[in-house]
Amino acid sequence: MTIRLFPHKTHFDFMGRRWIGFAFSIILTLISLGVLLERGLNLGIDFTGGILMEIHTEKPVDLAPLRSALNTQGFGEVSLQNIGDTSDIMIRIQVSKDEEQSKVTAKVKEVLAGQISGAIDYRKIDYVGPTVGEELIQNGVLAVLCSFAAIMTYVWFRFEWQYGIGAILALLHDSIMIVGFFAVTRFEFGLTAVAAILTIVGYSINDSVVIYDRIRENMRRFKKMPVFELLNISINDTLSRTILTASTTLLASLALFLFGGEVIRGFSAAMVFGVIIGTYSSIYISAPALIYLNIRPNAPAEPQPA
Numbered sequence: 001m002t003i004r005l006f007p008h009k010t011h012f013d014f015m016g017r018r019w020i021g022f023a024f025s026i027i028l029t030l031i032s033l034g035v036l037l038e039r040g041l042n043l044g045i046d047f048t049g050g051i052l053m054e055i056h057t058e059k060p061v062d063l064a065p066l067r068s069a070l071n072t073q074g075f076g077e078v079s080l081q082n083i084g085d086t087s088d089i090m091i092r093i094q095v096s097k098d099e100e101q102s103k104v105t106a107k108v109k110e111v112l113a114g115q116i117s118g119a120i121d122y123r124k125i126d127y128v129g130p131t132v133g134e135e136l137i138q139n140g141v142l143a144v145l146c147s148f149a150a151i152m153t154y155v156w157f158r159f160e161w162q163y164g165i166g167a168i169l170a171l172l173h174d175s176i177m178i179v180g181f182f183a184v185t186r187f188e189f190g191l192t193a194v195a196a197i198l199t200i201v202g203y204s205i206n207d208s209v210v211i212y213d214r215i216r217e218n219m220r221r222f223k224k225m226p227v228f229e230l231l232n233i234s235i236n237d238t239l240s241r242t243i244l245t246a247s248t249t250l251l252a253s254l255a256l257f258l259f260g261g262e263v264i265r266g267f268s269a270a271m272v273f274g275v276i277i278g279t280y281s282s283i284y285i286s287a288p289a290l291i292y293l294n295i296r297p298n299a300p301a302e303p304q305p306a
Contacts, residue, residue, distance in 0.1 A: 009236070010236045010239050010240075011236060012232075012235075012236055012239070013232060014231070014232055014235050014236075014283055014284070014287075014288075015228050015229075015231050015232050015287075015288060015291070016232075018284060018288040018291075021280070021283075021284030021285070021288070022284070022288075024284075025173060025281075025284070025285065028177060028180070029173070029176055029177075029180075031180065031184075032176050032177060032179065032180020032181075032183065032184075033176070033180070035180060035183045035184050036179060036180060036183045039183055040183070041179070041182055041183055041189040042077070042182070042186045042187065042188055042189055043188075043189050043190070044077055044079075044094070044188040044189055044190030044191075044192075044193075045076075045077060045079070045092045045093070045094050045128060045190065046128070046136050046190035046191045047134075047136055047137050047140075047189070047190060048076070048094055048095075049094075049095060049127070049128050050076065050077075050092060050093050050094040050095045050127070050128055051091075051092070051093045051095055051101060051104060051105060051108070051125070051126070051127055051128075052090070052091070052092050052124070052125070052126040052127070052128060053090070053091040053092075053093075053105075053108065053122065053124065053125050053126075054083065054088070054089070054090050054091075054122075054123045054124035054125075055088075055089050055091065055112070055120050055121060055122055055123065056087055056088050056089075056120075056121040056123055057087050057089070057116050057118060057119075057120055057121075058087070058117075058118035058119055059087065059117065059118055060085075060086035060087055061086060061087070061089060061116055063080045063081070063082070063089070065115065066080060066089075066112075066115050066116070067080050069111050069114070069115050070091075070093070070108070070111055073107060073108075073111060075093050075094065075095075075104065075107075075108075076093065076094025076095060077092075077093070077094040077188055078091075078092070078093050078094070079091070079092040079093075079188070079263060080092075080263075081261070081263040091108070093108060095127075101127050105125060109122075136191065140191065140194040143194065143198065144175065144194065144197060144198065144201075147198055147201055147202075148168060148171055148172075148201075151167060151168070151171065151201070151205050152164045152165075152167060152168045155167045155205070155208075155209065155212070158209075159212055159216060160295070162289075162290055162293035162294070162295045163212050163290070163295075165289065165293060166208070166212075166285075166286040166287070166289035166290055166293065167205055167208050167209075167212075167286055169285055169286065169289050170204055170205075170208055170281040170282060170285040170286035170289075171201050171204060171205065173277075173281050173285050174200055174201060174204050174274065174277055174278055174281050175197055175200075175201065177273075177274075177277045178193075178196060178197050178200055178270055178273070178274055178277070179197070181269075181270055181273050181274075182266070182270065185266075185269065187265070187266030187269060187270070188266055189266075192264065192266065192267040193266065193267070193270065195267065196266075196267050196270040196271055196274060197270075197274075199271065199274070200270070200271070200274030200275070200277070200278050203249065203274070203275060203278045204274075204277075204278035204279075204281055204282060207242060207245070207246075207278060207279060207282035208281075208282045208286040208287075210238050210241065210242070211234060211235055211238050211242075211282055211283070211286070211287055212286075214234040214235075214237050214238050215230065215231065215234040215287070215290070217234075218230050218233055218234050218237075219295075227290065227291050227295055228291060231287050231288065231290065231291065234287070235283055235287055242279060242282070242283070243279075246275055246276070246279040249275050250272060250275045250276070253268055253271040253272045253275055254268075254272055256268035256271065257269055257271075257272055
């Protein structure tokens, strides 16, 4: 016996409530841009520069008290994680332009010596300079822009130019939301944050393409149906698939957030938020945008009054 979590056929009026979705998106976009301009991002070591240390200890070390001890020293962002086993630790500490690397390194060694019993083997000490951080910022922005261009080109050739514009509007919406999320929550914004943006972009476009496929199929079946009704039918046709995909991805992201540890907490939190936003934008941004892009010139956009 097959168990259905959702009805086989739904009849939600998504397009009738599109203005609520537009208003919600505008408000969130303004909040995101406002917080970003006012407070900026909490840039991580990848972008600002800092010290990277790899150490090996005689006995396993609990990272929580060690992290607390380093955070009380007035350093910038501090990140600790095990590499391999609990005796191998990677430490990343944010350093401002005015601080001397040697003094910060000496202070870190002093704190480690007081917190860790036994000998400490400093296997690697590197410094990421501000110049390298600026290059990483440029490369991160370039990666996002290139992904946008590739996605728009793919959607444009697979469907029509209207679909490509609708997809890019949704992806711009999602990217602004994710950047705003990092600005509001103050999670460290580094290369993992760029990875989160690109992951959400991929997830969102996948959802949009599924809906676009059904829209194109229904356009062939219902040649005189108003675009408004056609979009509603297409979204309802794919709704169960959309919800199931979002639910399973959300569960995996929640597991990472709850049990993945401090190092990837920002990434996993952004993924949880991004899955929700990506699912929302595929329904309320990329699809309704087609109403205003003249996707079917010979048919009315809105239902005609009786």
